[in-house]
Amino acid sequence: MKKLYVVSDTNIFLDLITIDMLSAFFSLEFEFHTTDFVIAEIKDKDQKKKVEKYIDDGKLIVKQFDNTETAELITSFSSYSSKISIQDCSVWLYAKKKCARLLTGDLQLRKIVEQEKTVQVSGIIYVFDELINQNIITKMQACKKLTELMLINSRLPNRTCSERITLWSKNYGSK
Numbered sequence: 001m002k003k004l005y006v007v008s009d010t011n012i013f014l015d016l017i018t019i020d021m022l023s024a025f026f027s028l029e030f031e032f033h034t035t036d037f038v039i040a041e042i043k044d045k046d047q048k049k050k051v052e053k054y055i056d057d058g059k060l061i062v063k064q065f066d067n068t069e070t071a072e073l074i075t076s077f078s079s080y081s082s083k084i085s086i087q088d089c090s091v092w093l094y095a096k097k098k099c100a101r102l103l104t105g106d107l108q109l110r111k112i113v114e115q116e117k118t119v120q121v122s123g124i125i126y127v128f129d130e131l132i133n134q135n136i137i138t139k140m141q142a143c144k145k146l147t148e149l150m151l152i153n154s155r156l157p158n159r160t161c162s163e164r165i166t167l168w169s170k171n172y173g174s175k
Contacts (some may be wrong), residue, residue: 005100007033009091010041012103015124017047019149025127026059027136033098035063037090063094084109095119103127105155124149124156125164132168139168 013034016022026032032054039055039062042048054060065073077089084092088109095102101120104110113121128146131137137145143165150161 003029003031005033005098006030006103007035007091007095007098007100008038009034009102009104009106009109010038010087011105012124012127013038013042013051014047015105015149015153016127017050018152019145021131021137021145022050022054024131024136026054028127028130028134030130032060033063033094033100034060035087035090035094036065037087038062041087063090065090080112084112092119105153107155125160128164143168 012025013022016025039048039051042051051060055062073086073090073093076093077084077086080089084106088104088106091102091104092109092113094100096118099119101122102109102113103122103126104113105123110121110123113119124146128137128142132139132142146161146165150156150158
């Protein structure tokens with residue numbers, strides 16, 4: 001299987017840490033990337049330590065923006081600064097350069113990226129689907145973990161999450 005390049009935003013890491021699924025995430029057949037802006041955004045020491053483990057293990061590649069790239073980022077960011085953060089802009093710009101799928105739970109970023117049609121953008125549901133498709137977790141585990149996440153993260157797309165839980169629960173036995 002050819003590895004897919006993914007660039008992850010902060011909220012994906014934090015959601016997965018919250019439900020103890022970061023290890024499962026990094027078991028996916030992806031090449032994982034993020035940016036130094038995202039890593040800097042993780043303020044909680046325990047959360048940062050959990051993410052840094054995957055950096056140290058070589059499973060998470062962190063893009064360090066040089067001066068020229070930072071200037072390009074600031075120029076891009078200035079167009080969207082009222083809608084998305086510099087961290088969001090950094091992962092979007094990097095995903096474009098890598099021709100990678102952008103993973104984010106940020107609705108504003110997702111809307112802009114989908115409107116611009118510059119990269120594929122997906123969220124936590126895509127991550128769960130891939131965890132099931134790649135036989136890393138079962139549908140029953142996905143139902144439990146997504147339900148747990150819904151109780152913690154009020155910004156999730158509740159209807160989509162509920163639909164997916166219903167679908168998975170009907171098909172526990174198939175994977």
